[in-house]
Amino acid sequence: ALVALRIRPMSAAELAEGARPIAHRLDEQVVVLRDPLADPDDVLRASRSQQKSYSFDVAFDATATQETVYRATTQSLVTVVISGSNATVFAYGPTGCGKTYTMLGTDGEPGLCARTLGELFQAIEDASGDVEYEVSMSYLEIYNEMIRDLLNPSLGRLQLREDAGGTVQVTGITQIPATSADEVMQLLARGNRQRTQEPTAANRTSSRSHAVLQVTVRRQQRGGGLRHGRLFMIDLAGSERAAQTRNRGQRMKEGAHINRSLLALGNCIKALSHRASSKYINYRDSKLTRLLKDSLGGNSHTVMIAHISPASTAFAESRSTLAYAHRAKSIRTTVRQDPLSVAANLHGEIRHLKGQGDTELGRPGQGKHRDIPYTQAQVRLRGARREPVGARQELAGVRREQVALSHLLLQPQGTALPAQHLLALTLYVSRGQQWSEEEQGEPVGHSDSEGDSDTGDKRLEVPEPPNVAIAHKSITVVAQKQDRLRQQKAELSRHFRQRQQHPRRLEEALRPRSISEEQRELLALLRCLHRPELEMPEPCSHTLLEGGLRHPPSVTAQRFDHHRALCARIIRQQQQLIVDHRLSVPRPLEELYETYLRELAGDPGDTGTLKVAHTLSPTQGMSLPKILPVRGAETPLEWDSGQARSCDHPTPCHDSLPPLRPTRDRYGWAPTTPHTHGTAEGCPLPSSAPTPRVQEDPTGTAGGAVPVALGRRAGWGGPHQLPLASCAHWQVVSALRCVPPLHITVPPQITVPADPFPSSRRPPGAPCAAELLRAHRAGGGAGTQHPRTPQSAARSKATPPASCQVSPHLGTGCRDHRSPVPHAPSPGVGVPSRPLPLQLPTTPRKGQHPRRGCVTGNGARASGKDDGVTGAEPSWRGAGPCAKPAG
Numbered sequence: 001a002l003v004a005l006r007i008r009p010m011s012a013a014e015l016a017e018g019a020r021p022i023a024h025r026l027d028e029q030v031v032v033l034r035d036p037l038a039d040p041d042d043v044l045r046a047s048r049s050q051q052k053s054y055s056f057d058v059a060f061d062a063t064a065t066q067e068t069v070y071r072a073t074t075q076s077l078v079t080v081v082i083s084g085s086n087a088t089v090f091a092y093g094p095t096g097c098g099k100t101y102t103m104l105g106t107d108g109e110p111g112l113c114a115r116t117l118g119e120l121f122q123a124i125e126d127a128s129g130d131v132e133y134e135v136s137m138s139y140l141e142i143y144n145e146m147i148r149d150l151l152n153p154s155l156g157r158l159q160l161r162e163d164a165g166g167t168v169q170v171t172g173i174t175q176i177p178a179t180s181a182d183e184v185m186q187l188l189a190r191g192n193r194q195r196t197q198e199p200t201a202a203n204r205t206s207s208r209s210h211a212v213l214q215v216t217v218r219r220q221q222r223g224g225g226l227r228h229g230r231l232f233m234i235d236l237a238g239s240e241r242a243a244q245t246r247n248r249g250q251r252m253k254e255g256a257h258i259n260r261s262l263l264a265l266g267n268c269i270k271a272l273s274h275r276a277s278s279k280y281i282n283y284r285d286s287k288l289t290r291l292l293k294d295s296l297g298g299n300s301h302t303v304m305i306a307h308i309s310p311a312s313t314a315f316a317e318s319r320s321t322l323a324y325a326h327r328a329k330s331i332r333t334t335v336r337q338d339p340l341s342v343a344a345n346l347h348g349e350i351r352h353l354k355g356q357g358d359t360e361l362g363r364p365g366q367g368k369h370r371d372i373p374y375t376q377a378q379v380r381l382r383g384a385r386r387e388p389v390g391a392r393q394e395l396a397g398v399r400r401e402q403v404a405l406s407h408l409l410l411q412p413q414g415t416a417l418p419a420q421h422l423l424a425l426t427l428y429v430s431r432g433q434q435w436s437e438e439e440q441g442e443p444v445g446h447s448d449s450e451g452d453s454d455t456g457d458k459r460l461e462v463p464e465p466p467n468v469a470i471a472h473k474s475i476t477v478v479a480q481k482q483d484r485l486r487q488q489k490a491e492l493s494r495h496f497r498q499r500q501q502h503p504r505r506l507e508e509a510l511r512p513r514s515i516s517e518e519q520r521e522l523l524a525l526l527r528c529l530h531r532p533e534l535e536m537p538e539p540c541s542h543t544l545l546e547g548g549l550r551h552p553p554s555v556t557a558q559r560f561d562h563h564r565a566l567c568a569r570i571i572r573q574q575q576q577l578i579v580d581h582r583l584s585v586p587r588p589l590e591e592l593y594e595t596y597l598r599e600l601a602g603d604p605g606d607t608g609t610l611k612v613a614h615t616l617s618p619t620q621g622m623s624l625p626k627i628l629p630v631r632g633a634e635t636p637l638e639w640d641s642g643q644a645r646s647c648d649h650p651t652p653c654h655d656s657l658p659p660l661r662p663t664r665d666r667y668g669w670a671p672t673t674p675h676t677h678g679t680a681e682g683c684p685l686p687s688s689a690p691t692p693r694v695q696e697d698p699t700g701t702a703g704g705a706v707p708v709a710l711g712r713r714a715g716w717g718g719p720h721q722l723p724l725a726s727c728a729h730w731q732v733v734s735a736l737r738c739v740p741p742l743h744i745t746v747p748p749q750i751t752v753p754a755d756p757f758p759s760s761r762r763p764p765g766a767p768c769a770a771e772l773l774r775a776h777r778a779g780g781g782a783g784t785q786h787p788r789t790p791q792s793a794a795r796s797k798a799t800p801p802a803s804c805q806v807s808p809h810l811g812t813g814c815r816d817h818r819s820p821v822p823h824a825p826s827p828g829v830g831v832p833s834r835p836l837p838l839q840l841p842t843t844p845r846k847g848q849h850p851r852r853g854c855v856t857g858n859g860a861r862a863s864g865k866d867d868g869v870t871g872a873e874p875s876w877r878g879a880g881p882c883a884k885p886a887g
């Protein structure tokens with residue numbers, strides 16, 4: 001939509017009443033309105049702007065001629081209409097500001113209607129013989145919300161109807177065929193005589209109705225389709241304020257109707273200018289908006305010319321008109337036009353200008369068409385007619401070739417995208433490694449060097465899991481293909497650049513020849529026109545490429561990240577447990593862990609070791625990368641068959657290591673059942689999943705067994721204990737570490753005697769549990785003697801080894817060493833005394849890491865808080881789950 005503003009000259013009446021001009025055109029687009037009441041001496045309002053500027057697509061002042069206004073606003077609509085689209089021009093403004101003058105004009109200065117129709121018929125005349133046009137017109141007014149046929153007023157009140165195609169039509173209106181502009185103007189003059197005009201205080205011949213001239217162009221392409229273009233030219237009734245017009249009675253009623261329909265029009269404009277295109281637009285509030293439905297927001301080009309008076313006496317009207325028009329500036333219409341009609345537009349323009357061009361050729365900058373775009377178009381089209389045929393053909397050939405090349409250039413990049421995605425995934429892996437290092441607090445490269453020095457050639461040659469191998473192969477294949485495509489692209493680009501030079505060379509070759517300035521300009525124009533299209537493939541391919549790199553399949557990436565984080569946490573925590581327990585692990589396992597650390601550090605040369613297997617299933621593209629366990633006898637580490645089957649449970653396991661806490665009994669201690677491993681953290685072991693074998697404590701001292709996965713491996717230095725998280729976690733860890741589940745035996749447990757005496761009955765001098773513990777620590781465990789009750793003596797056999805260290809920060813001991821008996825319990829309240837399981841390796845093994853910390857009977861590292869330590873069944877003998885207070 002184009003919005004223009006026209007300021008008419010001061011009228012004699014305004015000058016007579018001493019009005020000052022307050023509206024000025026600042027430049028081609030900006031109009032300034034000054035508040036006449038603003039007092040320049042008012043210091044309180046000095047900071048407030050006394051004038052406001054409004055910008056439009058084009059602005060005219062009193063000096064603008066009808067011709068200028070026509071050229072800048074309406075002329076372009078001619079080609080729109082003859083090509084089968086709709087166009088609307090409406091004049092808006094307060095009464096007496098020049099709307100009718102602009103639309104109809106005078107005999108000496110014809111208005112937009114006459115000029116537009118003149119050119120329309122001219123364009124039709126110039127059209128090729130392939131297209132037949134028929135023009136018909138109707139002229140109506142909307143007065144007090146009634147539609148009246150101005151060409152046949154006897155028809156009375158007419159109604160609006162929507163036809164089958166959704167187009168709003170006035171039923172029964174007279175459609176008069178027209179063959180020339182003169183004919184139409186005569187009809188218009190006849191209609192205007194019928195128009196409702198009444199003298200008002202503001203205008204002696206005030207139009208009290210909206211006059212709508214509708215010109216329909218029926219376009220029939222020979223052997224082609226039929227199209228209708230409609231041009232609405234509307235002289236709106238003047239917006240007015242009752243106070244200003246001093247209207248009474250019928251005039252006031254008219255004014256109310258006028259204002260209501262203009263308000264409805266304003267609302268539609270506001271809604272159309274709203275950013276949210278889905279906003280409902282209510283056209284039904286007035287006849288005017290219903291009639292203009294297709295012309296405002298639909299398939300139409302819209303031009304609005306707002307009119308104001310420059311006089312200070314019209315300040316309020318001018319201000320509201322400027323605001324109204326400014327709002328309309330943001331109307332965005334969606335013109336639905338097929339390519340054929342675009343071509344027809346251009347043809348029409350060519351023919352139209354052809355007729356005019358001859359008379360003005362050789363006089364650039366002269367004549368009535370002085371505006372730059374017009375002159376440029378003239379130059380282009382005139383040049384088009386006269387350019388050397390050979391050059392034109394050559395240009396066309398070059399253009400075709402360049403378009404083909406640009407398509408070819410796009411192609412390779414498009415096919416390279418899968419490879420880019422794979423590479424992006426690889427990038428993700430390296431980012432993940434970096435992330436792991438950062439989370440471990442290790443500087444980048446630390447693990448790398450450490451791994452190298454530690455392992456050297458002693459790395460394990462673990463075969464890649466099949467999925468990883470497939471992924472590597474496919475990456476290699478795609479990368480090779482991409483290389484080939486890159487070479488092709490380079491070749492094509494070179495060719496493309498050569499061809500780009502061609503028009504320039506052609507232009508230079510033509511320059512010395514006797515071609516006119518216009519023809520040279522045409523060539524330059526054509527070259528410029530083609531350039532954006534030719535340059536498009538490069539940014540386009542870059543966009544595709546970057547889009548692929550920056551936005552890899554997000555779901556896959558997220559799941560991959562999630563999975564990787566989960567595995568890393570499991571491995572770290574399990575390693576921590578191994579270290580905390582000082583469990584001796586077989587050398588192959590240690591090497592595997594070192595390998596894993598090197599992998600995290602991104603050791604590029606470590607190709608034979610385990611890699612995080614991430615493959616995209618070709619069919620399921622976005623599926624979670626699978627981590628497969630290495631199976632088969634050829635692997636150095638034997639698998640205990642059935643241990644690493646996949647977990648089919650639909651509920652995803654938690655991404656953190658689940659607390660190794662079996663279901664507790666009513667005393668808060670873990671039962672002896674081995675099945676608890678599967679129920680930890682709500683991830684029950686599916687029936688299909690293998691149940692890890694649990695080896696009972698061979699010594700019989702352990703009251704239960706920690707759920708562990710069992711396996712056999714000769715020469716691993718005996719039984720080891722590893723907590724089992726859940727089947728899925730275990731599989732992940734197993735697959736990542738390429739080690740079979742360990743064969744674990746729960747070592748004997750050691751109990752700390754319960755407090756033999758509740759505080760209320762403790763004999764003088766008898767120690768409490770905490771004191772016992774301190775004594776126990778001080779005495780090195782085994783050799784410590786402390787008072788015992790007969791019960792405790794009977795049930796406590798094992799003694800803690802010297803290696804048991806209680807963290808000092810835990811006060812009387814870590815959670816498991818702390819006496820469950822409070823020092824000063826409430827009198828009479830018996831607190832059960834519980835022996836606490838201490839499960840320690842009795843002898844440090846070779847290769848063990850000397851670690852601090854205290855371990856519990858379930859193999860977890862003791863800490864001040866309950867960090868998910870598994871509670872193995874306490875194994876004190878002869879004692880019930882709850883030691884009753886003595887006495």
Ligand SMILES: Nc1ncnc2c1ncn2[C@@H]1O[C@H](COP(=O)(O)OP(=O)(O)OP(=O)(O)O)[C@@H](O)[C@H]1O
Nearest residue numbers: 008009095096097098099100101203206207237238
């Ligand atoms: N640009 C102009 N140059 C010279 N005269 C003008 C111009 N604009 C308007 N006038 C004169 O101002 C007077 C009022 O103009 P016009 O009748 O067009 O106003 P209007 O907006 O159509 O009023 P209404 O809404 O009441 O019909 C006319 O005499 C007209 O000739």
